[in-house]
Amino acid sequence: MAAIGVRVVQKVSSTRTFARVAPHVIPALDRAVHRLTRGKVLLSAQMLPGVILTATGARSGMPRRTPLACMPEESGRSWILIGSNFGRTDHPAWTHNLLAHPDAEVSWKGEDVPVTAHLLEGEGRAAAWKAVLAFWPPYATYQARVQREIRLFRIVRR
16 A cells, blocks of 8 residues: 555544444455455455454354454564454453453464464563554554553464
8 A cells, every 4th residue: 555545544544433433344344355255355454464363252152253453473473463442442352252262263364373362461562562553553542542451462373
């Protein structure tokens, strides 16, 4: 995406209107396109890299599929997942699921990858947060909008 396009997308994604509308529209579109392309295309990944996370529901015990933006790490064996919930008040449900059941699976570029999630805290979180803000600055706007600390998870191939 051209630099001007990235800036426009970052500005739009930082708005409160986007935070109200996006959680209802983007995941549904992502799931539909992902299914239709047999895991090869994720619409939101045109802006940011993305995965489809399949985690076990914290209360239901049922598999839950959630399209998420992610920050791939250099090793290619891990990713950072950001529980921003588009700057909404509550932690997203998928973070509760990973806390209860850290073994999960991601669909990454059409490959199903078994992973284990680790909630980042302390210095590890601080370093990851700094990298996340360099990667996608609108996360700072999301954090400023909420009282909770946005959860960061490092997911690692099993």
